[in-house]
Amino acid sequence: MTWLPLVGAAAATAAVILLPGLVLALILGLRGLWAWAMAGPFGVTVVVLASLAAPFAGLPWGLLPVGIVFAAIAVGLAVARAATGGFRRRDDSDPASGSPRGARWWAVPVGLVIAAVVLGVQLVRVVQDPGNISQTFDNIFHLNAIRYALETANASPLHLGSMTSENGGVWFYPSAWHAVASLVVQLTGAAIPVASTALAFVVALVLWPAGALLLTRTVFGSNAALLVSAGVLSAALPALPLLPMDYGVLYPYAFGLSLAPATIAATVVLLRLPAVRDSRPAWVWVVAVVGALPGVTIAHPGAFMAWLVIASLAVLVAFVLFLRTRPGRRRVVAASAGFAVYVLVAFVAWRVLRPPLDARTWLPTVTLGQGIGEAVTLSYWSGAIPIVVVAALVVGVVVAVRRRTRIDVWMLAALAATSILYIAAISLPWLQLRDLLTAAWYNNAPRLASIVPIIIVPLAALGAAAVWNAWRRRSLERERGSSGSGFTVAVAVGAVLALVVATQLGAMQQAVREAASGYSLTPDSPLVSTDEMALLRRLPDEVPQDAVIAGSPWTGAGVAYAISGREVLMPHTLMDIDDETELINDELDDAATRPDVCTAILDKNVEYVLDFGDREVHGAVHPFPGLDDLATSSAVEAIDREGDAVLYKVIACGLDR
Structure with a gap:
């Protein structure tokens, strides 16, 4: 089979997700990278809300309910924007701006293109043929669920579980993956394996890098070296997006995690943690977060729980910072009440959004010391050590520790929290405590491993940028040359190429080979020969x-x-x-x-x-x-x-x- 059908299916997939999401982001007033990265969560929210509403409206699943839901949300946002008098003229220092002050305009597209190209090469090597399928247990359900959504004209998360449980035993199943893939089949006539693979490509090549770059820029600024490094590093960790495509296969979970970084970025802006303050009304960021979360959650509840862990730390930091400003008593009472309500809701979600006991049966597989070692060396799930990423991360952590800004403190806490969750899943011998911490992810270590890169990429990019900027400053001091000199440009290009090559050796090569074995169609393939x-x-x-x-x-x-x-x-x-x-x-x-x-x-x-x-x-x-x-x-x-x-x-x- 040629790759042409996959190209068409991937284009249709991107259109289904990004076109409605991008329009909504623009109506909301987001521009540039903000609009591009938030288009994913917004677009998936449109699809999942349409899948929920269509059965109640008596509409068969297809583009019609998606178009109706999109139109309703777009009109609502436009009315809200008009009611608030529109936005003030955009300031160049605005985090929602397409071109923050001091940014090199080319850094974001270069970072995104590098990530897409490198990840594209990885996935082509993994899949080998667009008609191949993941030869894994979970893929029996995922492929058939796409067909079931088409045959029953219903992609609702309240319906999809009936494929395996007609008596209502499975009342909810995260169906965003299957809803989008079924739309692609309707639009293009692509075979289900091709549509599924096309969605995997869009998730890995488009949604994940966009979110990773947005989160990096939001928390650490718009330095060109930082953003280009983030693009390279988003394709340098086997744990995401490759591991969920290999293990399981965890397509819906990877889908949800790819939407999480942009949602986290909007959350921290809402909480006013970035050093550069935003000039837009707070309701814009409330809408951004609330508008993204349905897509994240119905893609996979485990991705929502990842957002909850990371966002809760941001809420805690913001609350402490607020108290340190010594506000008046009424404001303290109001803020404390709000914080208490948030903690209560988060606790309820932690208890409710977890699979039943008989589904979270994975046990620790290594000793506690080994688990800590894997977390520290980023060699998740007994993988090879990504040496370059570890080195960049160490530098980034040192920079963050030395600066200790509120963003740095939050990022370091998030790195510690997500790493502890992984350590608990893979090695904690106290099973009740382990279940309390990791039940939301089936107590399954690979699922926890895939969360940590959301934090690692920005911190490692901070480290890589710090090394580059230090060399550049010293070089300029010695040469007293121009920052735009041909020599500096040549060295920069060489450094980027070297970073790309270095990050694709060792750990990534091993991960690609192992993942490819799960997609190979051979006489002895484990699922279908x-x-x-x-x-x-x-x-x-x-x-x-x-x-x-x-x-x-x-x-x-x-x-x-x-x-x-x-x-x-x-x-x-x-x-x-x-x-x-x-x-x-x-x-x-x-x-x-x-x-x-x-x-x-x-x-x-x-x-x-x-x-x-x-x-x-x-x-x-x-x-x-x-x-x-x-x-x-x-x-x-x-x-x-x-x-x-x-x-x-x-x-x-x-x-x-």
């Missing part, structure tokens, strides 16, 4: 559109729903199944002599069976006795075969016509 994929792609020509296919989802047969568009009896491994489904799974090969099995087969409209052997995605064993002896069963006959993968047609129960 080469033979099995070939058979799945032929199913539309062999299986009627209204027929249902039985098969063990653990072997990859369940992915037939996403790949071929034909309904399967079990679209995921973890399902609440009824008695008829259980009977088919246990007795299908005896259907020729079992009238009760035939009744179940006819009720479920099961006309075909996929036999992908007994190799399961996790290497475990989940027996389906009714599928064990299909080769010798008189209830079915083989109608297609690719290697050991076989498609059977049910000929018992009067289905042999």
